[in-house]
Amino acid sequence: MVIISLLIRLRRLSCLLVLLVALTPAWSKPKPKPQADLTVRPLPADRTTIVSLRRPAEQQLREFRAQREFQYVEVKSEHSAWDLFWARVWQWFSSLLATRGGRIMWEYGIYALLLIGFVFVVLKLMQVDITRAFGRAPRRSSLAYDTTTEDIHTLDFSALLAEAEATGNYRLAVRLGYLQVLKQLTDQGLIQWQPEKTNHDYVHELGASSLRPPFRELTQQFEYVWYGEQNDLSAAQYALARDARVAFQRQLASTRHAA
Amino acid sequence: MENNSPLPFSAADDAAPETGAAATSAFAPRTDLSGLSRHAEAIRQELSKIIVGQHALAELLLTAILADGHVLLEGVPGVAKTLTAKLLARTLAVSFSRLQFTPDLMPSDVLGTSVFLPNKSEFEFRPGPIFASIVLIDEINRAPAKTQSALFEVMEERQITQDGTRYPMTDPFVVLATQNPIEQEGTYRLPEAQLDRFLFKLNVGYPTLEEEVAILQGHHSGLGGTSLERVQAVLTADDLRQLRAQVQRQHVEPKLLEYIARLVGQTRAHKGLYLGASPRASLSLLNGAKALAALRGRDFVTPEDVQYLAPHVLRHRILLTPEREMEGHTADDVVQQIVQQIEVPR
Numbered sequence A: 001m002v003i004i005s006l007l008i009r010l011r012r013l014s015c016l017l018v019l020l021v022a023l024t025p026a027w028s029k030p031k032p033k034p035q036a037d038l039t040v041r042p043l044p045a046d047r048t049t050i051v052s053l054r055r056p057a058e059q060q061l062r063e064f065r066a067q068r069e070f071q072y073v074e075v076k077s078e079h080s081a082w083d084l085f086w087a088r089v090w091q092w093f094s095s096l097l098a099t100r101g102g103r104i105m106w107e108y109g110i111y112a113l114l115l116i117g118f119v120f121v122v123l124k125l126m127q128v129d130i131t132r133a134f135g136r137a138p139r140r141s142s143l144a145y146d147t148t149t150e151d152i153h154t155l156d157f158s159a160l161l162a163e164a165e166a167t168g169n170y171r172l173a174v175r176l177g178y179l180q181v182l183k184q185l186t187d188q189g190l191i192q193w194q195p196e197k198t199n200h201d202y203v204h205e206l207g208a209s210s211l212r213p214p215f216r217e218l219t220q221q222f223e224y225v226w227y228g229e230q231n232d233l234s235a236a237q238y239a240l241a242r243d244a245r246v247a248f249q250r251q252l253a254s255t256r257h258a259a
Numbered sequence B: 001m002e003n004n005s006p007l008p009f010s011a012a013d014d015a016a017p018e019t020g021a022a023a024t025s026a027f028a029p030r031t032d033l034s035g036l037s038r039h040a041e042a043i044r045q046e047l048s049k050i051i052v053g054q055h056a057l058a059e060l061l062l063t064a065i066l067a068d069g070h071v072l073l074e075g076v077p078g079v080a081k082t083l084t085a086k087l088l089a090r091t092l093a094v095s096f097s098r099l100q101f102t103p104d105l106m107p108s109d110v111l112g113t114s115v116f117l118p119n120k121s122e123f124e125f126r127p128g129p130i131f132a133s134i135v136l137i138d139e140i141n142r143a144p145a146k147t148q149s150a151l152f153e154v155m156e157e158r159q160i161t162q163d164g165t166r167y168p169m170t171d172p173f174v175v176l177a178t179q180n181p182i183e184q185e186g187t188y189r190l191p192e193a194q195l196d197r198f199l200f201k202l203n204v205g206y207p208t209l210e211e212e213v214a215i216l217q218g219h220h221s222g223l224g225g226t227s228l229e230r231v232q233a234v235l236t237a238d239d240l241r242q243l244r245a246q247v248q249r250q251h252v253e254p255k256l257l258e259y260i261a262r263l264v265g266q267t268r269a270h271k272g273l274y275l276g277a278s279p280r281a282s283l284s285l286l287n288g289a290k291a292l293a294a295l296r297g298r299d300f301v302t303p304e305d306v307q308y309l310a311p312h313v314l315r316h317r318i319l320l321t322p323e324r325e326m327e328g329h330t331a332d333d334v335v336q337q338i339v340q341q342i343e344v345p346r
Helices: A002-022 A058-066 A081-098 A100-125 A157-166 A170-187 A199-205 A212-226 A235-258 B034-048 B055-066 B081-091 B107-111 B145-149 B151-157 B209-220 B237-248 B254-269 B279-295 B303-314 B322-326 B331-341
Strands: B070-074 B096-100 B112-117 B122-127 B134-138 B159-162 B165-168 B174-179 B198-203 B273-275
Touching (some): A081 A100, A170 A235, A199 A212, B034 B055, B034 B081, B034 B237, B034 B279, B055 B070, B055 B081, B055 B237, B081 B096, B081 B134, B107 B112, B107 B145, B112 B159, B122 B165, B145 B151, B198 B303, B254 B279, B254 B331, B279 B303, B303 B331
Parallel strands (some): B070 B198
Antiparallel strands (some): B112 B122, B159 B165
């Protein structure tokens, strides 16, 4: 409020000053300074000098006109085939929308697109793999795991073992013998066969059974031969491994009969 | 290691599988590992003079030394992280250096610096404490990232470059670092690039009740304590180099290489992980498995070796997604999940 009243007073004061200045007598004003005579007078006509007209050379004019910078030809724009294509597309689209069916399709099409987008976002947020829905295989790493590992339930161990022994491939024979033992243990329900388990998982699964020590021995033999890459296994070494396996299989069979 | 930990890879799992030197004589190792076993046993004996329990930790430290890798020991204060590292260094007859990382530590405090000599009018490089065979970095995560970055070159390339001059480290060169969990006051998370340079990250847990009683009894009777003089050096640098060469010649079945690559590769595709492990992790897993197999008396690697080392190699190299972290999962949980998903080569 104080500021407003001050402003009003200042305004009144300024008005008073303006009035005072206007009423100041003429004698109080400064005298005008004497000015030079600036009246424009026409020059006297010079009738003696001959005015010569100067014209540009025709040749030079022609050269100027021939220069590219002076060619003011307006180039008319031409539509390309691509522009014409899009013009036709838009024309067709406009005509489509002009119909009643087109308008309905446009309206519901927008809603459908919004719905699809919403569902896609929800699925992505839920991390649902939708690639299978479109018949495409899921993305796999470049180093795909070997899916052709043996299925112990389908192998013909007798024939394969005989073949490996006959060809002197004792390393493979030890492997097949061990896999055969794993199958027999699985068939008797003593272990739960799963490809993700290690050999020592199966040793632990046997618990305090009397089968555990000989099976652990077989496991060690298999690991030394297979993971140790004992490709030059002798017949005598293989005979030891085979005898241990056969003895274990007999013990396993007797355990089954006792049960 | 953690004996009563709820983590999937606790001491119970750390126990050696039922295989090793006691295998059938007909299939004895083709490589003579008796020298390695003798040295390893001697180191274990020296460590057990002071340290009660922690057998799995001792085995993993030996594995890292044989695999030419650096080790990060993490645990709450008072669980003998630093003591174990000091004792291990003492069992090796090599140069030893200790660095206490603090928030104001500068890279030149670690690597060394060039000093101007007025009488010669030239600069002379004064090596820092990093120039030793065994370097114990205590409380490594109390220094800022700037100082941590100074370790990148030396940990990976075993050299430092100062003023355009290359200064190689001595062989062996092993960094044993200790840190408190990052939740502790005044600690920082180490850069991923640095974490990747550690072969293992070992979680040091509390001792069992029996072990803690044994610690108290030893201390009460005056036999315990931390008198390092009782620990003798039992392995020279030359011995260590020979043992490492032997470890490098271990047999690894080709399917096992694929198994390692699949394990590590799965960390990059796992939905619960924000950052997967690098190819350096695959190499670490391979080298570690070879060393562990040798320590266990075998001249070949088995899937158990790989599975056993997987959490120690991978836990510090992977980052969980925020969702997984909020659900209470740990890196060890995810590693165990991955191990259980991958088919074992047989």
